Amino acid sequence: MHMADALISPAVGGAMWAATAGLTIYSAKKLKENVDEHIVPLMGVLGAFIFAAQMINFTIPATGSSGHLGGGMILAILLGPYAAFLVMASVLTIQALFFADGGLLALGCNIFNLGFFPCFIAYSFIYKKIVGEQPTRGRILLGAMVAAILGLQMGALGVVLETLFSGNSELPFSTFLLLMLPIHLGIGIIEGLVTAAVVTFVWKAHPEIVTLAPSSPAKAHSHKPLLIGLALFAVVAGGMLSWFASTHPDGLEWSIKGVSGKEELDAPQEGVHGAMAWIQEKLAFLPDYDFKKPEEAKEGMAGKEGEKASKGKEEESWPAVSAGKSLAGILGAALTLLMAGAIGFGLRRYYSHSKG
Amino acid sequence: MSHHLVEINHLQYTYPDGTSALRGVSFRITHGEAVAIIGANGAGKSTLLLQLNGCLLPQAGTVRIGDLPLNKETLSYVRRTVGMVFQDPDDQLFMPLVHDDVAFGPLNLGLPPEEVEERVVSALATVGALHLKDRPPYRLSGGEKRAVAIASVLSMSPSILVMDEPTSSLDPQTRRQLIQLLKTFNHTLIIATHDLDLVLDLCSRTIVMKEGLIVADGPTLEILQDEELLHSSGLEKPLRLQGCPVCQARSGPAG
Amino acid sequence: MGHIESSLLNIGYLETLSYQQTPLHRLDPRVKLLTTLVFIVAVVSFGKYEITGLLPFIFYPVVLMAVGNLPPGYLAKKILLAAPFAFFIGIFNPLLDRAVLVHLGPIGISGGWVSFVSIMIRFTLTVSAALILIAGTGLNAVCLALEKMGAPRSFVTQLLFLYRYIFVLTDEALRLARARALRSFQGRGMGFKVFSSMIGQLLLRTLDRARRIHLAMLSRGFDGKIHLLRPLHLHGRDVAFFLGWSGLFVLMRWFNIPHLLGNTITELFR
Numbered sequence: 001m002h003m004a005d006a007l008i009s010p011a012v013g014g015a016m017w018a019a020t021a022g023l024t025i026y027s028a029k030k031l032k033e034n035v036d037e038h039i040v041p042l043m044g045v046l047g048a049f050i051f052a053a054q055m056i057n058f059t060i061p062a063t064g065s066s067g068h069l070g071g072g073m074i075l076a077i078l079l080g081p082y083a084a085f086l087v088m089a090s091v092l093t094i095q096a097l098f099f100a101d102g103g104l105l106a107l108g109c110n111i112f113n114l115g116f117f118p119c120f121i122a123y124s125f126i127y128k129k130i131v132g133e134q135p136t137r138g139r140i141l142l143g144a145m146v147a148a149i150l151g152l153q154m155g156a157l158g159v160v161l162e163t164l165f166s167g168n169s170e171l172p173f174s175t176f177l178l179l180m181l182p183i184h185l186g187i188g189i190i191e192g193l194v195t196a197a198v199v200t201f202v203w204k205a206h207p208e209i210v211t212l213a214p215s216s217p218a219k220a221h222s223h224k225p226l227l228i229g230l231a232l233f234a235v236v237a238g239g240m241l242s243w244f245a246s247t248h249p250d251g252l253e254w255s256i257k258g259v260s261g262k263e264e265l266d267a268p269q270e271g272v273h274g275a276m277a278w279i280q281e282k283l284a285f286l287p288d289y290d291f292k293k294p295e296e297a298k299e300g301m302a303g304k305e306g307e308k309a310s311k312g313k314e315e316e317s318w319p320a321v322s323a324g325k326s327l328a329g330i331l332g333a334a335l336t337l338l339m340a341g342a343i344g345f346g347l348r349r350y351y352s353h354s355k356g
Numbered sequence: 357m358s359h360h361l362v363e364i365n366h367l368q369y370t371y372p373d374g375t376s377a378l379r380g381v382s383f384r385i386t387h388g389e390a391v392a393i394i395g396a397n398g399a400g401k402s403t404l405l406l407q408l409n410g411c412l413l414p415q416a417g418t419v420r421i422g423d424l425p426l427n428k429e430t431l432s433y434v435r436r437t438v439g440m441v442f443q444d445p446d447d448q449l450f451m452p453l454v455h456d457d458v459a460f461g462p463l464n465l466g467l468p469p470e471e472v473e474e475r476v477v478s479a480l481a482t483v484g485a486l487h488l489k490d491r492p493p494y495r496l497s498g499g500e501k502r503a504v505a506i507a508s509v510l511s512m513s514p515s516i517l518v519m520d521e522p523t524s525s526l527d528p529q530t531r532r533q534l535i536q537l538l539k540t541f542n543h544t545l546i547i548a549t550h551d552l553d554l555v556l557d558l559c560s561r562t563i564v565m566k567e568g569l570i571v572a573d574g575p576t577l578e579i580l581q582d583e584e585l586l587h588s589s590g591l592e593k594p595l596r597l598q599g600c601p602v603c604q605a606r607s608g609p610a611g
Numbered sequence: 612m613g614h615i616e617s618s619l620l621n622i623g624y625l626e627t628l629s630y631q632q633t634p635l636h637r638l639d640p641r642v643k644l645l646t647t648l649v650f651i652v653a654v655v656s657f658g659k660y661e662i663t664g665l666l667p668f669i670f671y672p673v674v675l676m677a678v679g680n681l682p683p684g685y686l687a688k689k690i691l692l693a694a695p696f697a698f699f700i701g702i703f704n705p706l707l708d709r710a711v712l713v714h715l716g717p718i719g720i721s722g723g724w725v726s727f728v729s730i731m732i733r734f735t736l737t738v739s740a741a742l743i744l745i746a747g748t749g750l751n752a753v754c755l756a757l758e759k760m761g762a763p764r765s766f767v768t769q770l771l772f773l774y775r776y777i778f779v780l781t782d783e784a785l786r787l788a789r790a791r792a793l794r795s796f797q798g799r800g801m802g803f804k805v806f807s808s809m810i811g812q813l814l815l816r817t818l819d820r821a822r823r824i825h826l827a828m829l830s831r832g833f834d835g836k837i838h839l840l841r842p843l844h845l846h847g848r849d850v851a852f853f854l855g856w857s858g859l860f861v862l863m864r865w866f867n868i869p870h871l872l873g874n875t876i877t878e879l880f881r
Contacts, residue, residue, distance in 0.1 A: 002696060003696075004696050004697040004700075004734060005651055005654075005733065005737035006655070006697045006730045006731070006733035006734035006737060008655060013652075025763055028764070028766055038825065040765050040835075041772050041821060041828060042825065043773075044768070044775070045820060045821040046821070047769065049776075049780055049813065049814060051780070051781065052784035052813065053810050053814070055784055055785075056788050056809060069810060086765065090766070091773065093770065094750070094773065094777070096741060097741060098750075099692075100693035100741060104647065104648065105648075105651045167659060168659050168726065168733075169700050169703065170704040170726065171700065171703045197804075197808075197810075198810045198814060201808060201811030201815075202811055202815060330873070331872070331873040332869030332872035332873030333662070333666045335872050335873070336667050336669070336868060337666060343670065344674065344683075345677075351680060406826065409830050410829075411829060432832065442823065442826070442827050446779050446820075447826075447827050448827045451771075451775070452774070453751065460828075460833075464831060464834065464838065492626070492751070492775075493775070508831070509830075509831070512831060
């Protein structure tokens with residue numbers, strides 16, 4: 001459920017990056033204030049543990065498929081929310097960099113979905129409320145299950161919203177939600193079971209480890225200013241960024257239209273049309289280029305490429321993909337790729353020669 | 357050179373889970389001595405080593421390093437004086453690059469960058485690992501890791517070197533090189549090990565531990581010939597001393 | 612299990628690539644990080660039906676792979692392996708958005724296919740940029756750059772620790788998984804119960820190891836702060852790299868270069 005760079009817009013990616021950066025700084029500050037910084041090596045090693053544990057699979061009964069551990073909840077139980085958030089952020093950073101899971105711009109979204117929700121919300125407001133200061137086997141099981149399931153549902157909802165606001169996917173909100181939530185219900189149940197089993201295992205061997213973290217200063221109410229601040233920030237940042245990025249179709253508006261059915265084409269067109277108009281405005285200082293006035297360009301090419309462009313009647317609706325344009329586009333694209341290939345090849349030759 | 361002195365008096369330590377690891381241990385090690393601490397698994401060797409540089413603090417009895425007793429106030433002095441090489445180099449080498457690892461101690465001592473650099477280079481040169489300077493630790497072989505782990509301690513210029521199982525999981529040649537290297541050191545050496553041949557090569561004095569107590573303390577050759585003592589402590593006479601005519605000839609005057 | 616090994620080898624291989632001495636590797640890590648970010652933002656800022664305008668961006672990965680002596684085949688394979696999520700979300704576009712958007716002769720192409728192709732191009736570009744960043748810089752240098760650029764120290768430090776111990780712990784996990792696989796027949800013993808106690812064991816060992824590492828750090832005077840002794844210096848070439856590429860990205864974002872090219876050529880042959 002890693003978000004990918006390809007699916008998000010800069011506005012969404014940027015807003016989530018900012019939110020995540022804020023959370024990281026906040027958590028690091030809290031860590032310094034409340035917890036001994038000696039915990040830092042332990043955090044790193046536990047992050048590596050999550051990584052290693054994710055590589056061990058188990059067979060899900062009666063399905064034949066296999067599952068593994070997500071980890072946010074276990075980290076929160078062992079380390080408390082601030083440290084756990086930082087560790088999750090690093091695990092996801094490594095995955096983004098080395099396994100191309102998600103991407104760098106989407107990293108903000110991913111850390112938020114898989115770090116913030118389980119560590120700050122599900123752990124603080126669900127797990128701790130259920131388990132309390134006196135853990136029992138049953139309470140750990142119940143707490144871990146409920147917290148893991150809800151944490152993952154929130155994360156899945158995050159993925160859906162981020163995708164929709166970005167406006168690159170055609171999936172209507174309700175369909176996407178119906179797709180994501182049940183899948184993550186399954187994943188959540190497994191995550192909860194694994195978390196409960198592992199925590200119980202450790203708790204039986206070393207009770208002090210499991211009871212230590214919850215008594216660390218992460219009192220639930222202390223999140224309130226954080227949450228309010230974050231909500232405010234999200235609104236402001238989102239507003240600012242979408243204003244700056246007004247070249248984009250408004251994701252929410254689009255998704256509403258998308259769900260209503262018919263207007264699928266119109267809505268994005270407006271947006272892209274708007275974008276093109278904006279770009280053309282920017283181009284106005286280069287009057288020589290026909291690019292600026294698509295109609296003329298079309299006329300120019302229609303004579304020569306008439307037979308191929310025979311269907312280019314509705315091009316007024318979106319000048320950028322008119323028939324003549326698309327031919328020119330394909331030609332230009334082919335040339336661009338050829339040149340890129342040639343440059344790459346040439347440079348490679350050059351460097352391998354200069355080395356040898 | 358009184359700060360080379362290690363003196364332990366009636367030291368006791370019980371872990372929080374109730375395991376009583378040290379039950380009154382006393383010895384005194386003076387400048388330049390090379391001492392082996394041997395004993396079966398769980399005899400208390402590792403716990404004893406952890407006491408020597410304050411990773412654990414004594415619950416009863418005293419540890420004196422040089423002129424000072426070990427306590428919270430003298431901790432930083434003790435740690436500078438006693439360099440500890442852990443059993444698993446992966447635990448000891450935690451920084452991104454070999455260079456950073458060797459520089460870790462000196463930087464914590466607050467030394468100026470130029471001197472840190474000097475110490476890093478000389479420590480790595482001593483163990484013959486200067487060429488590994490810019491490599492990450494997980495890219496090293498077992499022997500290289502061990503050498504760098506030793507360098508990471510040498511860079512703090514300790515007077516006393518404490519080592520836990522220095523030859524475990526080394527191949528025979530690497531082990532031999534390590535022994536040769538350790539022979540060139542003029543630090544006070546305290547080595548806990550199961551490698552009794554290493555003890556024979558390196559240490560003039562041996563302390564035998566059993567169930568948290570010292571059961572023997574004396575010249576290595578004498579102790580390693582005492583089959584009854586070794587057997588009762590869960591140990592075995594080193595191969596080199598078993599039925600070798602040269603040793604038998606030598607053991608005559610010694611035993 | 613093969614999966615564990617291949618993941619390890621993958622990290623190891625990317626790391627090996629980052630040790631090379633090429634003009635790319637010699638650049639300041641901060642510059643590479645920033646340029647990568649500018650590149651990604653420029654790429655994803657295009658409208659959803661954009662295809663041609665995205666293509667010139669391929670110059671960046673192509674040139675960097677050549678200069679940095681990075682194997683294109685290997686990186687392509689890594690990109691393919693990461694593709695499923697973007698693919699599965701994107702593939703709904705052709706199903707849902709069927710209105711014809713582009714005509715190529717007699718063939719009408721729906722907006723859904725155009726936006727799907729656009730998604731996959733973005734995906735390829737952004738992922739290759741991230742992989743090139745790590746293969747051309749190395750994680751340790753990226754961390755250093757993050758720290759110099761103001762990321763919280765505790766975050767960077769534990770990221771370094773995480774990376775350091777991935778190799779150790781994955782190896783441990785691999786041994787556990789191997790021991791289990793060798794003694795499980797017809798899938799028995801691969802179930803949940805065994806799994807959770809294995810993870811529990813691994814966690815206990817990890818905590819033990821963390822304790823030992825902490826002791827090793829204390830023995831060498833660790834007082835809660837880790838000193839990194841490695842100054843970074845910006846050179847002229849670093850600044851030039853950043854400004855040059857960023858300028859180019861802005862140009863490529865503003866002007867649809869393939870269109871301009873195509874137009875010029877069709878004009879010429881008219």
